[in-house]
Amino acid sequence: MEERLRRRLRQSLPALALLGIAGCASQPAQLPPRDPGGLVDPGIYEGMEESFKPPPGQRTFFEVNDPWGPVNRKLYVFNSYLDNYVLLPAVRVYRTALPEPVRQALTNFFTNLNEITTFINLVLQMKGVEALSSGARFFNNTTVGILGLMDAATHMGIPKYEEDLGQTLGHYGAGPGPYIVLPLFGPSSLRDTAGLAGDFAISYKVNVFGVRQAIWASIPLTLMEVVQIRDNLAFSYGDLSSPFEYEMVRYLYLESRELDIRQ
Amino acid sequence: MHHQLTSTAVTCRRNRRRLPWLFAALCSLLAAAALADDLAGYVYPISDPFEATVTGTPVELKHKFRHKKPMRLDDFELDVFPERELPQLFQSVRKLAFTLAYQEAPAPLLFVIAGTGGSHRSSTSRYLQRVFYQAGYHVITLSSPSSYEFITAASESQYPGISDEDARDLYRVMQMSLEQVSGLISITGVYLTGYSLGGLQAAFVSHRDEQEQAIGFRKVLLLNPPVSLYTSASLLDNLVGSERGIKNAHDYYSRLFGKFTEYFAENGMIRLDDEAFMFKFQESEQSLTREELMALIGASFRFSSAGLVFTVDALNRTGYVVERHQELTLGTPLEQYFKRGLWWRFTDYFEYLLLPYWKGRQPQDSREHLVERISLHALRDYLASNRKIGVISNADEIILTPEDVDFLTDTFGSRATIFPHGGHLGNVQHRDYVARMLGFFSTATGGS
Numbered sequence: 001m002e003e004r005l006r007r008r009l010r011q012s013l014p015a016l017a018l019l020g021i022a023g024c025a026s027q028p029a030q031l032p033p034r035d036p037g038g039l040v041d042p043g044i045y046e047g048m049e050e051s052f053k054p055p056p057g058q059r060t061f062f063e064v065n066d067p068w069g070p071v072n073r074k075l076y077v078f079n080s081y082l083d084n085y086v087l088l089p090a091v092r093v094y095r096t097a098l099p100e101p102v103r104q105a106l107t108n109f110f111t112n113l114n115e116i117t118t119f120i121n122l123v124l125q126m127k128g129v130e131a132l133s134s135g136a137r138f139f140n141n142t143t144v145g146i147l148g149l150m151d152a153a154t155h156m157g158i159p160k161y162e163e164d165l166g167q168t169l170g171h172y173g174a175g176p177g178p179y180i181v182l183p184l185f186g187p188s189s190l191r192d193t194a195g196l197a198g199d200f201a202i203s204y205k206v207n208v209f210g211v212r213q214a215i216w217a218s219i220p221l222t223l224m225e226v227v228q229i230r231d232n233l234a235f236s237y238g239d240l241s242s243p244f245e246y247e248m249v250r251y252l253y254l255e256s257r258e259l260d261i262r263q
Numbered sequence: 264m265h266h267q268l269t270s271t272a273v274t275c276r277r278n279r280r281r282l283p284w285l286f287a288a289l290c291s292l293l294a295a296a297a298l299a300d301d302l303a304g305y306v307y308p309i310s311d312p313f314e315a316t317v318t319g320t321p322v323e324l325k326h327k328f329r330h331k332k333p334m335r336l337d338d339f340e341l342d343v344f345p346e347r348e349l350p351q352l353f354q355s356v357r358k359l360a361f362t363l364a365y366q367e368a369p370a371p372l373l374f375v376i377a378g379t380g381g382s383h384r385s386s387t388s389r390y391l392q393r394v395f396y397q398a399g400y401h402v403i404t405l406s407s408p409s410s411y412e413f414i415t416a417a418s419e420s421q422y423p424g425i426s427d428e429d430a431r432d433l434y435r436v437m438q439m440s441l442e443q444v445s446g447l448i449s450i451t452g453v454y455l456t457g458y459s460l461g462g463l464q465a466a467f468v469s470h471r472d473e474q475e476q477a478i479g480f481r482k483v484l485l486l487n488p489p490v491s492l493y494t495s496a497s498l499l500d501n502l503v504g505s506e507r508g509i510k511n512a513h514d515y516y517s518r519l520f521g522k523f524t525e526y527f528a529e530n531g532m533i534r535l536d537d538e539a540f541m542f543k544f545q546e547s548e549q550s551l552t553r554e555e556l557m558a559l560i561g562a563s564f565r566f567s568s569a570g571l572v573f574t575v576d577a578l579n580r581t582g583y584v585v586e587r588h589q590e591l592t593l594g595t596p597l598e599q600y601f602k603r604g605l606w607w608r609f610t611d612y613f614e615y616l617l618l619p620y621w622k623g624r625q626p627q628d629s630r631e632h633l634v635e636r637i638s639l640h641a642l643r644d645y646l647a648s649n650r651k652i653g654v655i656s657n658a659d660e661i662i663l664t665p666e667d668v669d670f671l672t673d674t675f676g677s678r679a680t681i682f683p684h685g686g687h688l689g690n691v692q693h694r695d696y697v698a699r700m701l702g703f704f705s706t707a708t709g710g711s
Contacts, residue, residue: 040582042615048606051512060513062598070594077355077593095333238360241382242570243352243411244601 061251065178072181076246079186080237087230094227105149106228112141112148113215116206117199121163125171130161142208165202166195170261179250184226187253305695307684312659313556315689318541326394326697334364334396337447341439343417350577350591359416361440362404364396369449371481372401373704374437376468378459378688380567381407387458387691391700398701401448403440407461408432409567411574421578422620423571424492424613426637430467437468438477454704455483458688459662462488462654463639469652470645484703485654487688490667491638496609498662502561503608512605516562522549560661560687569604572612573597583615639670646674653678653703655696657685 054060066072095103115138122131137153137160145152154160169191170176177190188196203212215221240248306324309315340358349357361383373395377388383404392402406413408429414421418432441453457465462485469483489495503515526549544550551559576584577591577600584603585591621633628636635641646652654675658668672679680699682690690696 038582038586038588039584040587042583042611044611044615045603045606048512048602052602054513054517058513058517060517062602069596073595074593080355236384238382238412239384241380241385241406241410241412242566243573244566244570244597244604247598247601248566 061247064250064254065176066250067178068180072179073246075181075183076249078183079181082184083230083237087227088236090223090227091231094224094231103228103231106224107232108141108145108151109148110225110228111151112138112145113212114203115141116208116212117165117202118161118163120202120206121165121168121199122161124165124168125163130159130163133159134161164192164195165198166192166257167261169195170257176254176257179254187249189254189257192257302680302682302695305682305693307682307690307693309686309689310659310684311553311556312657312661312684312686312689313553313560314545315657315659315684315686316560316661317551317556317689318545319689320691320693321542322539324694325692326694328393328397330397334393335367337363337365339363339440339443341417341436341443343436343439344419349415351593352591352595353415353574353578354593356412356415359406359413359436361406361436362392363440363444363448364392364402365444365448366396366399366401369451370399370401371452371454371704372403372441372448372450373454373456375402375404376433376455376457376461376464377405377407377410378457378461379407379564380410380570381459381461382410382412387688390692391456391458394697394700395704398705400454400704401444401450403437403444405433405436405440408464409460409571411570414571414574415578420620422575422617424617424637425621426463426467426492426641427471429464430471433464433468434471434475434477441478452481453478455480456486456700457488458486458691460489460492462486463490463492466639466642466646466652469649470642473645473649481651482704483652484700485652486691486700487656487660487662488639488654489662490670491634491640493610493613493634493638494664494667495662496613498664499561499564500608500610502557502661503565504561515558518555522551522555564609565605568607568609568612569601571604572607572616573600573604575612575616579616579620581616639674643674647676650678653680655680655682655699655703657682657687657690659684659686661687 052060052062054063098106115134119131119134119138122134137158140153140156140158141148141151144150166189174191176192180188180190180193182188182193182196185196204216207213215225238245242248307315308321308324309318338360339362340360342358347357375388375391375395377383377385381388383406388404392404395402408414408418408423413432414423417436418429420428423429441450455465455469457463457468465483465485466488469480472478472480526544526547573584576582580587584600584607589595618630618633621628639646652675654671656663656668656671656679658681660668663671668681672681682693682696684690685693685696
């Protein structure tokens, strides 16, 4: 106990010294004691609840099917730490170690590999034209694009789609179910989690020269894939700079998934 | 008066093609008189300030970056109040993060203070960081004192909004950050800027610096600052609706999202970093009406104020948003607090949290006195006499009244650049705006 106190004091000494130099060594404000009691309405909340009430069936920021909220929130924070202290530093190393053209080639390679699940899901949704397009992309990128390292299909003007099993389930009427935050993978729903597991199974079962199987058998290659995926995500935790980031991300995730499905 | 002259000049410019050269010359003269500097070359196609605020600058008028080379960036954390006790919910922001973009060679350093509720990684901060990095500066971006992470980690009183106290908090953080990066970079001089609310705070930080002399800013530039915090807050509140309650808050927010949803459904998913996205959107069937643009801006500021009100209330245990007995852990559902936070207006924050806090410290101070004390009016003489401080804003700035624009031109004189159009920072990426910023800092003190 005493040791802990001493350690804390030692840690804070440099900062306190700095404050002294700055000539503002005044004490930080203390939290007032927590007196029991509920909400103090300054007289402004009248009509609020009715005003925020959505018409039946509409999703809002506030009323979302999130029965595992408390666990989800903790996992959300866990993910933010994982991101800030593991993934983003790894991305920085990745960016320093590999020049842009190499990183682009890797992204193309993994994207091309995932074309397989997109193709299968388009077939499952009976979207013939899109499935043909996806198949053509895979064929051209794997051959002309040299094992997918180059995105030849885009240069040829073959449109790109991204479909997963969660979307396929949604296409056939499955609702999202409860919201779920997955460790590492982030925002999801019961339906999309099932879809994700299914997509993994499909990827693993479909054998194209054993490439996918070989990647997942190797820890370094799997890690490289994870870092590559992270490198291509625009979002980072704390960007919204709001204590309500969890609520905003949850809403945006669920809304954007519904959009993906409707397309 | 200056404001009216500006509009005249603009009208002239618009018709110039059809006017004889003599008339054109007269126009230029008028423009020069009104704007102190000749901004005759300024082309900005959006005359509605709300649309300008939302859509920004057309790609072809944007400042062109010379290199594609990525910035050398590093994130740091400051433990400003190591002894501070915080609810578990706020533990992840107990230290204040800031970002440094650094040059290898010795270089001047620029601080950038973010706008209302903004983080050190907000898009405008990042943009300014890139502009000045390419111009050869080290750049440190700091979160706004009104952001939840700053309130939690670095605000002494945890009641942001008292401009002088915010400046004290910022000044402390700046000194600590300089200390922290001093081993990594070599600094030849320190400069300061801030946009929106951060612009007003930059003025107060500079004023404090004159007294404490711990940093010694060479030049200070305010970008689209409010003149009176209270006036700007009221103007933004009014965008959401002049009455206290939004008649149907659900409708209000979902209608805005609905339009975007519809657009995505018709046009396919867009890349969010698509620079021209808002322009394409405004040309589509779903384009927002003037009222909707106002609502969108109002709503986005509401999201900031919701975070501000919740954080201040939760940390000070005032019990207005979070029940006093409520523990705030990582698992605590926040939906109800989010809702209450969105219900508060900026001016409610002033009435129910800021004013009582200030009365507790200065019981003899009146409400009007506080409104004055947190505005740029409080620094009028300092701003008028100090050649190292400049300002850039727009004549149609939505957070300013015409009198506020006059205050800027009267106070800053030739150190004020007032573009005729651009709304609130809609033109910050405009080549002329960027040229003004860079030009201001590159000229020696006193010149411009």
